[in-house]
Amino acid sequence: MSSSTQKLEYDAAVGGRVALPSHVTTYHYAAVALQEIRTLVADCQETTQRSSKLIFQTLPKHMRRRAMSHHPKRLPRKYRQAHKSQMSKGGNQPVNSKRPSRRYRRRPKNLLREYVRRQRRHLWLETHIWHAKRFHMVDRWGYRLAFASCDKTYRACYRATTEHCLLQDISFYECLEIRGPLEQLRQGFARLTSPQCGLGVTARTFLSGRREGSVELFKENQYPLGALQRVSFMWRPREEQEKGEHHTLWLWLHPSGAQAILEQLISVFQLKSKKQQRLPLKEEGKKELLSKEEVKEEHLSGEKRSSKSSQKELRFWTQTKSFDFQPTYSNAEETIHLISLQRQFNRFRLTGPRAQRVLLASLRPHHQEEEDNYCQAALQLSSPAQLLSNLVMATQVVDPRLQRPKKRTKAEGKEQPKLSPEDLLLNQPANLPESPLWSQEARQRLAGSIMSTHTYNELRQQHSVVPGAPCAFEQQMQAMPVILIQRPGSQDPKYKRLAYGCGWDVIAPAGYGMALWLTLTMWGARPGGLRELDSVAREAGAELHLPDTIAGIQQAAASAEELRAAYFRMPPNKRSNYRKLAVVSPFIAPWKCLLRDWGATPATGSSFYVLRHRQQLEEIAECLRQRRALPQELLHQEALIQIQLRLISRGCVKSNALICLPTQDDHKQRWRQLKRNDQAPVCVEPLQPDLNEQQRKDLRQSHKLKLKRLRARRVREKRQLQEKATKRVYIRPAGTAHLVKAQLEEMSALWLPSDPREMRQSVRRQCSREVFGYVTLASFTFTEALVCAVGYVTAAGLQQLVGGELPNSKGTNSLKEPLMCLLRDPDSRDYRWASFQINLNVASPGL
Structure with a gap:
């Protein structure tokens, strides 16, 4: 073949010089x-x-x-x-580092370092590792807590509360210790509580220390407004010769409002932190004495004190947070002392009739004394409800590891108690509630002398001749002091099943949490999480956090934000059009606007509170029972009344459901449905016009066109640069995040009604039936076998409900039949009948 460089026109066949190969x-x-x-x-x-x-x-x-x-x-x-x-x-660097081997990561030193690193943001309980392997964990109130089991245990946990024993770790409750003269404590707590909500902190029945009490705390002199939360408390028992000394009080606070309560206590008792001290310096040439705070600070910094500091007249030393395990406060006269005992105790909650059997099998007395015999006899009863309500018993038991069975076993009852229930109620030992846990020195000694599980297992291997047989060294192990607190459960049989939710709370020293937890679970207690706390309260017809407390407000805001985000994650054709459904606030209850609309005078609705006055609640319940008008002094314009609702017909109720007043036509329709056994809704809300529908479509179309124009502009810029560039050209970043955010906010305002906090339209007349309340907690209740809910209504709404009730078919009002109202879910048009009754134990739920 000829090469490509030769370009002769003719070859040899036509007279050229090139000869083609054959x-x-x-x-x-x-x-x-x-x-x-x-x-x-x-x-x-x-x-x-x-x-x-x-x-x-x-x-x-x-x-x-x-x-x-x-x-x-x-x-x-x-x-x-x-x-x-x-x-x-592309900006993504590949992972080149090899993960350390599991053997390296599981070394005790490295494992502990990893656990410390993971606790920087959220604190762990002593049972965290056990729960993390078996439960869904959530971040709440600065802790990493167990929410619910990975297994399907919802019904099993309910059966445990009614027939067996449910175990929960509530060690995240914070403890405050207050010491001072009784009169000063009485005067201080009188400014934070009210006698209308029940017995106070300094009531005589609690001062002896034999019973644990609970009280509702408010901001200073703001009752009934400014509710903080409900706290439990107990007094340290005192002997007769100690009457002139200071009293000691423990307050157990939920972590959601612990900081707010601490600030109120500091303000009321005029306390100051003791971690800042004013230390006068000595003369030059003399050696200065260092306080504990100075030693700790110098130990952290590693620096020597400079000579310039000795020339100052005064110096302030601040203790660092790493050593601030127990924040301490006191007043100027050094008569009132407040100490934060956070993470000093483990508190476990056992709920159910078999809780006493589990405790009896898990806790063996260290020495058989009078109070130990009493505790053993009390735990041999068939139910915790047979004892004095909120009874406090202290005892010392052997190490829980010595009482652990070889395999998980259901605790059975033992012989009958030597003391009758009457003797247990009347003849209590004088030093029954006294415990070493009240002493700081005793708690430190217990924490420092506890035998680790590794050492215990090694000694078992060395001394145990027969597997499972007791060893001699086990008798020398230190005793564990515990405090047992009885919980009575439901006390009103008309409102909820008697004694439901009864059980015991166990307070154990720090360091024994995992050992005691494993022993209780091995004896048949079913573990639960935060979900079970809410489910037990819901089954009891109560609510843990009322909507006017700090925890209630935080929980409602978090739930509303979560529901709102989930709503806008759905495509437009899958969203419920709340404007057509005539629902003003679908995700959160607008209490202030509701009270504003029901007020007799045009109030601004700047505040609200839940009515906790027991006497006024009883008067309102009596007026409703007799179908007569409420007195004028009971028509509080800023008060919400808690009620429990039971759905009469089939259907379901969700949170934030509307509680509405029925009309005369609704009552007539109900009688017609009863005759036909019709389970259909009593009425259906007519669809309302959505005036923003076309505006949303136009806005969406214009937004798409604007984004397309901006992209076309960037593409044109890229092509213009490519004509002159010598290397690869990339398209310019969009930079339209602010446009997308503004579009989302504008579309959200067109989809949903205006913000409830700035709502100007009527909440009372948002639909065809007048709204006088909202549901905050709703679910199917196993104790009632019905759909039950907890809601809050206005007093003026109850007044109109009683006045507008129709007579029955015989022409007279039925006093035996309970009052009824209408319920409607925020995403439904159906109205259904529900009966309700007022909760008289709002101030003391008994849980």
């Missing part, structure tokens, strides 16, 4: 073709500027792995360098 050499042709094939294959495998695939995407399908985009070593060796180059250009 044959082609095969190996020359094959070599050239092979080179062309190699070039073609290389071009296919290499990523050029016009290709949109990455290296790991060019592999055969059976070799592709999703992890290849992050781990280059999963690719063939010849492609790794090109893959790293591509990832670095």
Whole structure:
């Protein structure tokens, strides 16, 4: 063949000088073709500027792995360098560091370091590791807590509360210790509480220390407004010769409002923190004495005190947070002392009739004394409800590890108690509630002398001749002091099943949490989490956090934000149109606007509170029972009344459901449905026009067109730059985040009604039936076998309900039939009948 450089026009056949060959050499042709094939294959495998695939995407399908985009070593060796180059250009650096081996990570030193690192943001309880392997964990109130079991245990936990024993770790409750003269404590708490809500902190029945009390705390002199939360308290028992000394009080606070309560206590008792001290310096040439705070601060900083500091007259030393385990406060006269005992105790809650059997099997007395015999006899009763309500018993038991069975066993009852229930109620030992846990020195000694589980197992291996047999060294193990607190459960049989939710609370020293937890679970107690706390309260017809408390406000706001985010994550054709459903606030109850609309005078609705006055609640309940008008002094314009609702017909109720007043036509329709046994809704809300529907469509269309125009502009800019550029040109970033955010806010305002906090339209007349309350907690209740809910209504709404009730078919009002109202879910148009009754134990739920 002629080369490509020769371009003669004629060959030898037509008189030229070039002679064409008569044959082609095969190996020359094959070599050239092979080179062309190699070039073609290389071009296919290499990523050029016009290709949109990455290296790991060019592999055969059976070799592709999703992890290849992050781990280059999963690719063939010849492609790794090109893959790293591509990832670095895109801003994603491949993971090159190899994860340490499990053997290295599980070393005790490294494992402890990892646990400390993971506790920087959220505190752990002593049972955290056990729960983390079996429960869904959530971040709440600065703690990492167990929410619910990974298994399906909802019904099993309910059965445990009614027939067996439910175990929960509530060690996240914070404890405050207050010491001072009784009169000063009485005067201080009188400004934070009210006698209308029940017995106070300094009531005579609690001062002896034999009973635990609970009280509702408010902001200073703001009752009934400014509710903080309900707290439990107990007094340290005192002997007769100690009457002139100071009293000691423990307050157990929920962590959601603990800081607010601490600030109120500091303000009322005029306390100051003791971690700042004013220390006068000595004269020059003399050695200065260092306080504990100075020693700790110098130990952390590692620096010597400079000579310039000795020339100052005064100096302030501040203790660092790393040593601030127990914040301490006191007043100027040093008569009132407040100490935060956070993480000083473990508190476990046992709920159910078999709670006493579990405690009896798990706690063996260390010495048989009078109070130990009393405790053993009390735990042998069939139910905790047979004892004095909120009874406090203290005892010392052997190490819980010595009472642990070989396998999980259900605790059975033992012999009958030596003391009758009457003797247990009347003849109590004088030192029954006294415990070493009240002493700081005793708690420190217990924490420092506890035998670790590793040491215990090693000693068992050395001294145990027969597996499972007791060893001699076990008798020398220190005793564990515990405090047992009885919980009576439901006390009103008309409102909820008697004694439901009864049980015991166990307070144990720090360090024994895991040992005691394992022993209780091995004896048949079913563990639960935060979900079970709410479910037990819901089954009892109560609510843990009322809507006017700090925890209630925080919980409602978090739930509303979560529901709102989930609502706008759905496509537009899957969202409920609340404007057509005539629902003003679907995600949170607008209490202030509701009270504003029901007020007799045009009030602004700046505040609200839950009515806790027991006498006034009884008067309102009596007026409703007799179907007569409420007195004028009971029509509080800013008060919400808690009620429990039971759905009469089929259907379901959700949170934030509307509680509405029925009309005369609704009552007539109900009688017609009763005759036909009709379970249909009593009425259906007519669809309302959505005036913003066309505006939303136009806004969405204009937004899309605007984004398209902006992208077209960026594409034109890129093409103009490519004409002059000598290297690859990238499209300019969109920079439309602010436009998308503004579009979302504008669309949200068109989809949902205005913000309830700035709501100007009527909440009372938002639909065809007048709204006089909202549901805050609703679910199917196993104790009632019905759909039950907890809601709050206005007093003026109850007044109108009683006045507008129709007579029955016989022409007289039925006093036996309970009052009824209408319920409607925020995403439904159906109204259904529900009966309700007022909760008289709002101030003392008994849980």
